[in-house]
Amino acid sequence: xxxxxxxxxxxxxxxxxxxxxxxxxxxxxxxxxxxxxxxxxxxxxxxxxxxxxxxxxxxxxxxxxxxxxxxxxxxxxxxxxxxxxxxxxxxxxxxxxxxxxxxxxxxxxxxxxxxxxxxxxxxxxxxxxxxxxxxxxxxxxxxxxxxxxxxxxxxxxxxxxxxxxxxxxxxxxxxxxxxxxxxxxxxxxxxxxxxxxx
Amino acid sequence: xxxxxxxxxxxxxxxxxxxxxxxxxxxxxxxxxxxxxxxxxxxxxxxxxxxxxxxxxxxxxxxxxxxxxxxxxxxxxxxxxxxxxxxxxxxxxxxxxxxxxxxxxxxxxxxxxxxxxxxxxxxxxxxxxxxxxxxxxxxxxxxxxxxxxxxxxxxxxxxxxxxxxxxxxxxxxxxxxxxxxxxxxxxxxxxxxxxxxx
DNA sequence: GTCTATAATCCGATAGAC
DNA sequence: GTCTATCGGATTATAGAC
Numbered sequence: 164x165x166x167x168x169x170x171x172x173x174x175x176x177x178x179x180x181x182x183x184x185x186x187x188x189x190x191x192x193x194x195x196x197x198x199x200x201x202x203x204x205x206x207x208x209x210x211x212x213x214x215x216x217x218x219x220x221x222x223x224x225x226x227x228x229x230x231x232x233x234x235x236x237x238x239x240x241x242x243x244x245x246x247x248x249x250x251x252x253x254x255x256x257x258x259x260x261x262x263x264x265x266x267x268x269x270x271x272x273x274x275x276x277x278x279x280x281x282x283x284x285x286x287x288x289x290x291x292x293x294x295x296x297x298x299x300x301x302x303x304x305x306x307x308x309x310x311x312x313x314x315x316x317x318x319x320x321x322x323x324x325x326x327x328x329x330x331x332x333x334x335x336x337x338x339x340x341x342x343x344x345x346x347x348x349x350x351x352x353x354x355x356x357x358x359x360x361x
Numbered sequence: 362x363x364x365x366x367x368x369x370x371x372x373x374x375x376x377x378x379x380x381x382x383x384x385x386x387x388x389x390x391x392x393x394x395x396x397x398x399x400x401x402x403x404x405x406x407x408x409x410x411x412x413x414x415x416x417x418x419x420x421x422x423x424x425x426x427x428x429x430x431x432x433x434x435x436x437x438x439x440x441x442x443x444x445x446x447x448x449x450x451x452x453x454x455x456x457x458x459x460x461x462x463x464x465x466x467x468x469x470x471x472x473x474x475x476x477x478x479x480x481x482x483x484x485x486x487x488x489x490x491x492x493x494x495x496x497x498x499x500x501x502x503x504x505x506x507x508x509x510x511x512x513x514x515x516x517x518x519x520x521x522x523x524x525x526x527x528x529x530x531x532x533x534x535x536x537x538x539x540x541x542x543x544x545x546x547x548x549x550x551x552x553x554x555x556x557x558x559x
Numbered sequence: 560g561t562c563t564a565t566a567a568t569c570c571g572a573t574a575g576a577c
Numbered sequence: 578g579t580c581t582a583t584c585g586g587a588t589t590a591t592a593g594a595c
Contacts, residue, residue, distance in 0.1 A: 193479030281391030
């Protein structure tokens with residue numbers, strides 16, 4: 164039979180079609196409730212195409228995870244590159260995460276909410292990923308330079324990013340009804356007041 | 362055949378055996394990777410007993426969820442009953458959660474980490490549960506009494522409990538290597554400094 | 560490379576003896 | 578009430594045509 168996408172100019176590569184469909188289904192139903200048949204239907208491709216591009220169901224989730232965690236790490240990297248103090252770097256990271264939550268809620272939810280270790284075999288905890296370690300290191304560098312009060316590295320990271328991460332979860336769950344960037348200044352000034360050296 | 366537990370005095374009721382086994386398996390493998398056969402083996406009871414006590418797999422998770430969320434709500438209720446200011450109530454709640462994390466890490470993880478909406482049909486988001494709403498209300502009452510700075514209710518709750526909740530996740534994931542109660546005073550004094558009226 | 564149809568497996572739930 | 582054995586259905590993955 165004629166390939167499903169051969170007669171019209173394809174807007175997205177098949178790999179992207181599949182990953183987009185998977186992200187949407189994982190967000191709405193969760194990984195285990197989304198069968199590959201669901202993904203196949205949602206992406207409007209065949210089973211053959213799925214298994215031509217990915218070795219199996221877990222590989223789809225793994226590719227998505229790596230892609231999205233990479234995007235998040237890039238947000239952190241940009242925040243570091245564009246600023247030169249712990250305070251401004253933290254604030255820029257939170258700003259980027261808040262904006263990412265509004266523009267790509269499904270991506271943000273997949274990274275922050277999903278229990279990856281339940282479906283990705285031998286994956287390390289997400290807190291040990293580069294993105295989260297770099298966030299911790301921003302604050303810890305501030306401790307070493309005297310800009311931030313003396314604290315254990317993970318305590319400092321929890322103080323700096325805990326409130327913002329909590330608000331992202333509440334926003335994704337529909338508890339907070341206004342866009343997060345509107346709260347950035349308030350949250351950040353309170354947060355920074357708590358941890359800055361004095 | 363003779364009932365599996367009939368010849369020795371049973372230490373725990375069968376319902377409890379099943380729920381304990383389920384909690385342990387959910388913690389280590391996740392709900393969807395733990396089959397009913399796994400639970401049956403781990404609890405050392407038969408399939409017949411499982412279905413005599415519960416209507417199905419989801420009902421086990423639902424019972425566990427209700428039990429554990431009830432325990433957590435009781436911790437919050439006690440913290441409210443034993444204290445009379447927003448500050449001391451918040452601190453007591455965080456203290457109880459930190460201790461609960463150390464004494465019952467699997468229970469704490471099931472409540473704070475698991476994606477319940479993926480396996481409990483028609484369950485509201487956990488943030489809207491009584492335990493979490495009461496935590497928010499403790500802080501919001503402080504706002505209304507002038508003890509806490511003026512903020513949106515969920516913002517105030519995120520500021521008050523976000524760092525502590527983040528530390529619990531990091532502790533459960535093995536990133537933080539010392540018992541959380543050791544960090545209570547440091548975390549709470551910084552947190553309270555950030556939100557108290559001045 | 561893409562497609563449909565099918566195979567192999569696993570899981571939740573039930574039947575029926577005791 | 579507890580037990581074992583089994584069924585039906587869903588799911589992942591593959592075979593083989595085009």
